[in-house]
Amino acid sequence: MQAAVQSQTWRRSILSEFRNLRLQDWKPAIARHWTRDSDGYNRWVLHCLRSQTYRRPFEAIFSRVFGDEPLKLLDVGAGPGVLAFLLTGLGHRVTGIDLSPGMLKQAHQNAALLGLNVEFQPGDAEQLPFPDESFDGLASRLVLWNLPNPERALAEWARVLRPGGKLVIIDVDMQSIRREWWWRKPLRVASAPLVMLTERRNPLKNQMSGQDIDKLPMSHVARPDWEIAELAKLGFTGLRVERVNRASVGWMEFLKYGCWGDYIGLSGVKSGVSRS
Numbered sequence: 001m002q003a004a005v006q007s008q009t010w011r012r013s014i015l016s017e018f019r020n021l022r023l024q025d026w027k028p029a030i031a032r033h034w035t036r037d038s039d040g041y042n043r044w045v046l047h048c049l050r051s052q053t054y055r056r057p058f059e060a061i062f063s064r065v066f067g068d069e070p071l072k073l074l075d076v077g078a079g080p081g082v083l084a085f086l087l088t089g090l091g092h093r094v095t096g097i098d099l100s101p102g103m104l105k106q107a108h109q110n111a112a113l114l115g116l117n118v119e120f121q122p123g124d125a126e127q128l129p130f131p132d133e134s135f136d137g138l139a140s141r142l143v144l145w146n147l148p149n150p151e152r153a154l155a156e157w158a159r160v161l162r163p164g165g166k167l168v169i170i171d172v173d174m175q176s177i178r179r180e181w182w183w184r185k186p187l188r189v190a191s192a193p194l195v196m197l198t199e200r201r202n203p204l205k206n207q208m209s210g211q212d213i214d215k216l217p218m219s220h221v222a223r224p225d226w227e228i229a230e231l232a233k234l235g236f237t238g239l240r241v242e243r244v245n246r247a248s249v250g251w252m253e254f255l256k257y258g259c260w261g262d263y264i265g266l267s268g269v270k271s272g273v274s275r276s
Contacts, residue, residue, distance in 0.1 A: 027099070027124075027148055035102030040201035042080040042106040047199050049085060049114075053250040058083075058170065058265075061242060062090055062139070065166050065267045071136035074160065076125045076153075077143030080106040083170070084118045087139065095135075097123025126152045133162040141170040144227070145218045151230060158234040163272040167236065169227065170244075172261050188260075195256050203256075224266050236268035 048054045066073070071092050075084040078096030080103055087094045096118060098104050107120045123129050125140070126149050138157050147153050157167060188203070195203040218226075224241050231239060244263035246254040 027126075030146055030148075031099045031101075035100045038080070038100060038102030038106050040203070041103075042110070043199045043201045044195075045080040045082045045106075046110070048082055051250060051253075054253060055086060057244045057248055059086060059090065061168060061170075061244075061265045061267065062087060065168050066090070066092065066137050072134075073137045073139060074128075074130070074135045076123075076128070076138060076140040076157065078107055078120060079103045079141075081110050081118060081120065083139050083141045084120070085110070085114060085116055088116050088118050092137075094118050096120045097125075097128070099124055126156060128156045128160050130160045132159055133165075134160045135165060136162060137166040137168070139168045139170070142172065144169060144171050146216055148217065150218055154227070154230050154234060158231075158236070158270055161270045163270055165270045167231070167266075167268050167270065169264075169266045171223070171264050171266075191256050194252075198252065198256070224264050227266050231266075231268050235271045237271050239266065239268040241266050 066087075068091070073087055073092045073094045075081075075087065075094055075096040078084050078098045079100075081096060084094045084096040084107070096107060098107065098120070099122070101122070104120055104122060107118075111118050111120070121129075125143055125147060138161055140157075144150050144153065161167065192203050195201065228239050228241070242265040244265060246257060246260075246262055249263075
């Protein structure tokens with residue numbers, strides 16, 4: 001692991017210059033991309049929420065980390081609300097933020113459709129609009145991989161958590177996806193008719209290219225070792241990694257989205273003393 005961390009330090013020095021040259025306008029592009037894709041992406045989210053098989057492994061992680069007592073939680077990069085709704089269903093009070101106006105529109109509509117009381121508001125994952133120590137817990141799903149400044153984001157997430165607050169990050173290993181894009185892309189194209197049939201959307205529309213993915217800092221680091229090292233520096237303890245195999249959330253999910261690899265679930269607890 002020490003070698004991996006040293007390698008990541010070298011990569012970060014390269015990526016710092018890379019970001020200054022290539023990623024100045026990446027954040028607005030992210031918001032535009034997800035707004036364009038919000039309608040189609042929302043169909044997938046609704047499909048996931050209706051599937052008990054899909055929800056089960058993630059609910060198990062959240063139940064283990066956050067426990068049974070109702071907590072005040074933040075969903076960073078909430079999108080159409082999939083995590084926020086899962087967490088609300090487990091009895092927590094959830095606020096969701098997203099940079100994309102299109103995603104927020106879908107989230108508000110879904111909350112009304114599902115009859116769930118979740119607060120959604122605009123927010124930047126790298127500059128959260130909340131005071132220090134505002135939340136008992138924080139969760140994110142498929143967010144960190146497409147941020148231009150992931151170190152800044154993790155520092156912000158730590159800032160808004162109270163001491164003893166709990167963190168859950170659900171993501172995928174973009175480095176392996178970038179490295180294996182030569183065979184993953186044809187598999188994604190081959191699975192598109194199945195997505196169209198079951199979700200009534202075109203997954204190839206508004207998609208990110210391999211070149212787009214290659215621009216992202218998280219495509220160039222070993223995961224989850226990178227997150228473990230960064231969170232440890234921020235004072236998180238009890239760091240634990242769980243992998244959720246695509247097949248375990250349903251064979252249909254695997255056939256449609258196995259090209260994106262397995263999910264990574266990383267959790268930890270913020271140490272320290274409250275400032276209040």
